[in-house]
Amino acid sequence: MIGIFLISTLVICSILYFNRNAVINYTLVVGYSVLLWVLGIYEYRNLNTIQLEFFKPDALGILLLFALCIVSIPAFYHAYRYIATHDETPGSRGIFFASFVMLLSACSMAYISNHIAVTWIFVEITTLSASALIYHHRNIRALEGVWKYVFICAISITFIYIGILFLSLAMKQAGIEDMSFDAIVKHYDQLNVFWLKLAFLFIFTGFTAKIGLVPMYTAGIDAKDKAPAPAGALFSSVLMNMGFVGIYRVYAVVAHTEIQHWASVIILISAVLSVFVATVYMTHIKNIKRMFAYSGIEHMGLVMLGLAVGGIGVYAAILHILLHTFVKPSLFFQFNQIYRVYQSKSIYDVGHYFKYNKTGAFVILLGFISATAMPPSGLFISEFLIFQSLFEAHRYLISDIRFDFINHDHLWIWLEYF
Amino acid sequence: MALAVGNEMPGLVNLGIMLDIFASVLILGIFFNKLGDVLKDPDVNLLRNLKD
Numbered sequence: 001m002i003g004i005f006l007i008s009t010l011v012i013c014s015i016l017y018f019n020r021n022a023v024i025n026y027t028l029v030v031g032y033s034v035l036l037w038v039l040g041i042y043e044y045r046n047l048n049t050i051q052l053e054f055f056k057p058d059a060l061g062i063l064l065l066f067a068l069c070i071v072s073i074p075a076f077y078h079a080y081r082y083i084a085t086h087d088e089t090p091g092s093r094g095i096f097f098a099s100f101v102m103l104l105s106a107c108s109m110a111y112i113s114n115h116i117a118v119t120w121i122f123v124e125i126t127t128l129s130a131s132a133l134i135y136h137h138r139n140i141r142a143l144e145g146v147w148k149y150v151f152i153c154a155i156s157i158t159f160i161y162i163g164i165l166f167l168s169l170a171m172k173q174a175g176i177e178d179m180s181f182d183a184i185v186k187h188y189d190q191l192n193v194f195w196l197k198l199a200f201l202f203i204f205t206g207f208t209a210k211i212g213l214v215p216m217y218t219a220g221i222d223a224k225d226k227a228p229a230p231a232g233a234l235f236s237s238v239l240m241n242m243g244f245v246g247i248y249r250v251y252a253v254v255a256h257t258e259i260q261h262w263a264s265v266i267i268l269i270s271a272v273l274s275v276f277v278a279t280v281y282m283t284h285i286k287n288i289k290r291m292f293a294y295s296g297i298e299h300m301g302l303v304m305l306g307l308a309v310g311g312i313g314v315y316a317a318i319l320h321i322l323l324h325t326f327v328k329p330s331l332f333f334q335f336n337q338i339y340r341v342y343q344s345k346s347i348y349d350v351g352h353y354f355k356y357n358k359t360g361a362f363v364i365l366l367g368f369i370s371a372t373a374m375p376p377s378g379l380f381i382s383e384f385l386i387f388q389s390l391f392e393a394h395r396y397l398i399s400d401i402r403f404d405f406i407n408h409d410h411l412w413i414w415l416e417y418f
Numbered sequence: 419m420a421l422a423v424g425n426e427m428p429g430l431v432n433l434g435i436m437l438d439i440f441a442s443v444l445i446l447g448i449f450f451n452k453l454g455d456v457l458k459d460p461d462v463n464l465l466r467n468l469k470d
Contacts (some may be wrong), residue, residue: 054431117427121434128438128445135449140456144465147449154442179427222468281470290470 001042002052002109008035009105016098020090025097029076032101033069036108040069043112056114056182060318064111064245067325068238072104078333079230085340092136099132100231107238111245115180116164119246123160123210126239127153133231134223145226152219156209160246163202170195181249188256196254200263203250204270211243212236212297213304214273224293229336232289233329236296244303244321251307267308274301286346288338292331295371299324299379306386313389320382327370327379334364 012028012035019025043057043065050056057065079100083093103126110122127150134146168179174190176183184191209216224232247267254263278298285291299320306317337360342350354361370377427435457464 053428115428115431117431117435121431121438124438124442128441131445131449140464141467143449143452143456144468147453147465148468150442150446150449154446157442221470225468285470 001039001046002055002112005035005039005105006109008032009101013098013102016094016101019094022090022093025090025093026080029080029097029101032104033072033076036072036104037069039108040065050114054115054118054180055109055112056180057112060245060248061112063318063322064238064241064325065108067241067322068104068108068111071234071237071325071329074333075104075230075233075329076100078233078336079228082228082230082336092138095132096136096228099129100234102129103133103231103234104238107234107242110242114182116167116184116249117179119249120157120160120164123207123242123246124157126210126242127157130223130227130231130235130239133234134227136228136231137226142226145222149219149223152216153209156206156216158206159202160206163199163204163206163250166195166199166202170199181253184253185256188253191257193257193259196257197259197262200250200254200259201266204247204263204266207243207246208270209243211240211247211304212274212293212300213270214277214301215270217274217277217297221290221293221297224296224332225287225289229289229332229339232292232335233332236293236328236332237325240296240300241321241325244300247304248307255310264308264310267304271301271304271308274298274304286348288345288347288350289332289335291347292328292335296324296328299328299371302383302386306382306389309386309389309393311389311392313386313393316382316385316389320379320386323370323378323382327367327377330363331367331371334360334367338364 009032012032016025016028019028040062044062047057047059047062079097083096088096106122106125106129110119110126113119113122130153131146131150134149135142167184170191171179171184171187173192173195174187176187176190205215208214209219212220220235224235227235251263251267254260274297278294278301282291282294282298285294303317303321303324306313306320337357338350338353339345341353341356344350353364370379373379373383453465
């Protein structure tokens with residue numbers, strides 16, 4: 001099935017790229033979303049079986065794959081609306097949808113890949129397809145955004161590659177030939193701790209560009225700002241999940257070894273700094289889209305806190321990232337409606353949104369309640385669980401700092417909307 | 419370097435990595451050319467608009 005999926009993705013992308021007919025274009029897109037769902041259901045029915053040598057859908061992969069399938073449908077609809085309202089040429093429409101399809105496929109394959117180099121390949125493909133999406137508007141700002149994005153992601157992908165080399169060095173010393181995650185986890189006790197430490201450091205730093213954590217988060221912000229909103233929705237949900245999967249799989253290996261504590265401290269530092277940076281920037285940003293992007297950074301920081309402290313935190317982290325996948329795209333989708341009304345991205349230019357678009361205002365209010373994790377939203381539960389896990393792990397200082405940030409953070413300037 | 423230090427990757431994976439590197443160099447080249455076309459003046463300060 002994965003083989004069929006990959007080949008059909010390639011075929012669909014190339015037809016989309018060369019095709020100039022709108023009907024064929026949208027038929028292919030609908031066909032692709034059906035294919036994506038078929039893939040999701042097929043992988044669910046074949047849980048934990050090795051397919052095509054390098055792929056093995058485990059529970060986390062399936063969960064995120066289904067989240068991607070669900071998000072893909074409104075994303076395609078909003079992409080259709082976006083293209084319809086922006087007088088696109090057939091050429092730019094073709095490139096837009098081809099890269100859209102490519103991005104979704106690469107993310108879904110990265111979720112279920114069982115070989116670290118295969119994950120690397122798909123991470124790189126997401127960079128390439130994302131760059132085409134960011135440069136959709138073909139102006140100087142978009143060029144700046146895409147240039148920064150490609151540059152930072154190229155560096156981060158090199159970091160991951162160096163990390164993989166260190167990992168393979170450790171494995172060679174232990175005499176392990178197979179580089180699948182299964183084999184690494186099975187032989188964790190034979191791995192040289194020094195090389196494993198280096199490998200973790202490089203791979204973690206590399207993936208922070210995708211997930212949006214402190215060392216390399218910068219390019220993602222510009223990308224989400226400059227890309228069309230439907231593409232920004234994908235960057236802030238499925239693409240971030242892909243970074244999470246990468247870090248999670250490597251951390252799952254490290255967590256068995258004696259350097260688990262060291263690795264969790266690294267993740268904690270990065271997570272706390274991410275929450276800090278996001279909070280500080282969010283208080284003075286006036287651009288709505290960048291605000292959404294920083295909110296994503298903050299949520300990923302929380303997810304990583306949960307992952308690093310372990311225990312119930314891991315469960316909470318996965319719950320949090322899953323709910324975030326549904327909430328953040330809806331805000332990005334609604335941004336297009338806001339922009340249509342006000343023709344501006346600045347929070348100073350918006351207001352009285354209920355008067356112009358009642359449904360849209362309700363949706364964005366609900367999205368706002370969810371994104372800030374106010375009690376009725378599911379994100380509240382996961383944040384509460386992360387908080388609880390921090391206390392259980394006796395990290396009082398961090399939980400205190402975090403609590404302060406969240407309070408600040410959730411009293412955003414946002415209410416100016418209404 | 420991969421040959422010098424590490425495990426041999428399966429052939430398909432090597433092919434994928436090669437293709438990826440090729441494509442990324444191509445894309446970087448395209449954008450570099452684009453930068454040259456758009457900015458007549460090779461002043462990098464023109465690329466400092468996106469910030470908070």
